[in-house]
Amino acid sequence: MDVRLQTSMVFHLDKCIGCHTCSIACKNVWTDREGAEYMWWNNVETKPGTGYPTAWEDQTKYKGGWESNGEKPGLKMGSKSSRLLNIFHNPDLPKLDDYYEPWTYEYENLFDAPEGADQPTARPVSMITGEYMEIEAGPNWDDDLSGSPVYAANDPNLDALTEEQREELFDIERLVFFYLPRICNHCLNPSCVASCPSGAIYKRGEDGVVLINQDKCRAWRMCVTACPYKKTFYNWSTGKSEKCILCFPRLETGQAPACFHSCVGRIRYLGGLLYDADKLVDSVNVPDGHLVDAHRDILLDPHDPEVRKGAMKNGIDERTLEAVERSPVYKFVKEWGLALPLHPEFRTLPMLFYVPPMLPVMANTEDGVYDTANDELFSPIEKSRLPLEFMASLFSAGNIDHVSLALKKQYAVRLFKRLETVGDIDAETVRVALEECGMDEAEAEAIYRLTSLPTMDERVVIPPSHREEALQMLNDDMWDEKGKAGLGSRNLPVRGS
Amino acid sequence: MFMPITKNSYFKSAGLVAFAVALLIGILAAAGFGQDPGRKVFETKCFSCHNIGGGNKQGPDLKGVTDRRSEEWLKEFIRTPTAMSRKDQDAASLFKDFAPEIMPDQSLTDEEMDSLLKTIKTLSDSGEMFTPEGAKLARPIRRSDVREGWRLFTGQKEFENGGVACSTCHGIGSFGSYGGGTLGPDLTATNIKYRDPELILILQEPNFPTMTEMFRDHKLTEEEIVQVFAYLKHSKEVSPNAAIAATTDSGAVEPRFLITGFVFTVLALVGLNFVWRKRHGNVRGDIVERSKI
Incomplete structure (x- = not known):
């Protein structure tokens, strides 16, 4: 057993209201720079939709992630030799138009325009060329177009649906969508790290944050292709690639990352997970349907004395383990089985998990009469407005059992609390619902508390990363590092060096 | 008085005589x-x-x-x-x-x-006929010279004064499958074209514009001249049917070659443009294009 620590995340999609506050918080802190205008380390997508960059989930086009032939996983973008052949012209990169051309508006014109017959306008100006432009796409374009048939209908996950289901989905008045906020998954088996010819990308030993060394990056852009989530971005100004750093300077000083801190819906949970690195390769060498189980299998119980012993042996501090024991992520992912990885079939073992959203039918229109009355409090999840197949395509590589269980548990918790607070449901119905997903009342209560009433300290339990210990390995003079935190390299990134 | 010739004075006078002869x-x-x-x-x-x-x-x-x-x-x-x-x-x-x-x-x-x-x-x-004075080899040709000359010609052995190997610009019948350079004429039949003293003079002091410049500060040594000469003489024996190659104007450009090259370059570029015609396409553009009615 090789016990290691990963700072991991859960996004509770049932609580996401799609306000994009997280994206703005991230933009203001990290990517409000020349060359980074088009980057959204955190973005919120509308599902069904093509996302950002357009149709990023379609790996037949972008060649991201891993492929497994049952023996050894290999990068989908090709073998080492084929990558070397394409090193000066990587053919599978998203174009700027697949992201979008960043723009601002000519606001000065509103004040400085000479007097004329018309109102002055603020025309859009490209942030790259500085010239007037027509806006054709944006980082959340499908949201702006409210699930338009152009973007929503091209969601790659709709392939999992039957023709009939797809038609129903796009029926007028049946249109349905939910939000999917995405940041870097800080994967356990990161394909971006594996693809980098310069060795510039690495996964931090102490907390598993995946980072790009700006001094070493040589702009080959292999990581941009290799990352199936398209969460590494190329900065055209500095000539280096960049990605979400999980606000590690904030984590090291005990603060939640900016997107977590600012989340209005409080959907974001952060905590440590222990995993067994020895089982890592085997866990991605299983058929698609078993990937979620294999992923959960490598996560270790921090209460297990054996695990604790292994953790101590690998230099994980006692105080860190205490924080890991309180990890909300461990509860959501392992104990309750509520949270699922996004697209596990990419085989990167993403460490950001999602609680799938419930999309119950709340009303019917019949003969032009809008009827909110329903026989049941909530429609059963089998009748959810988005078919389970769609959710399974997103969160469990096609295995419907996992999404079904996660949704049924949420459904049961609602009934359980309804009985307690309002009392207008039959106790037997609640018992059946709880039993169906193998849940007792204590667990239902715990899920309810962590979903609805968690404090900041319960949602974000940062395992102390003990940077001082990592630094000690690099620098003998500990006093020199005293009181320091944050970005190690203070050199400006320079193209070509 | 009789002065016996001492040993010392004998040498002195001999030295004087030698000096006088050398001076003369x-x-x-x-x-x-x-x-x-x-x-x-x-x-x-x-x-x-x-x-x-x-x-x-x-x-x-x-x-x-x-x-x-x-x-x-x-x-x-x-x-x-x-x-x-x-x-x-x-x-x-x-x-x-x-x-x-x-x-x-x-x-x-x-x-x-x-x-x-x-x-x-x-x-x-x-009415006097011109006869060259210096067009002579330093020593008679030996058997091994042909091989040594071949080594010099092909560049396997460097010229002592740093001259460029002959094969850089010249081909020769016995050179091998890839042939030598094509800037200068083929030298297979060169000992038919030039008689021995003429060939030796060329090796001593090349008088073709390109070679004059290249060998001005890198003259062949006497020994190397013998060896290369031996090899050039020998090569005609190896390929007896070779034709004499004329000295031609190296500045002349053959238009047919240029035109052919131009046409093939254009064809290749058009072909590449066709093979990679989708290189500027993007995913979003395709989706939008497809959705247009």
């Missing part, structure tokens, strides 16, 4: 060239293709040429024969008579030119 030889030698520097110029620059009074070789016999042509004509022709053949009738007919051979441009200083013309006139007037 030196003076004579200096005088020999000093008297007529034009002979030296003719020998190194002209003799491989021209005679004075010995009949036509690669080029015409120059006996009496100073009477046939004006001095200005001669000077211009010697320096830029090819250019002149394009505008001057006489020069053109000369080129025609000796085609496909051309005369390479010769870079001579004014003094060299004057002395050369003077020598041609003197020899023509006196």
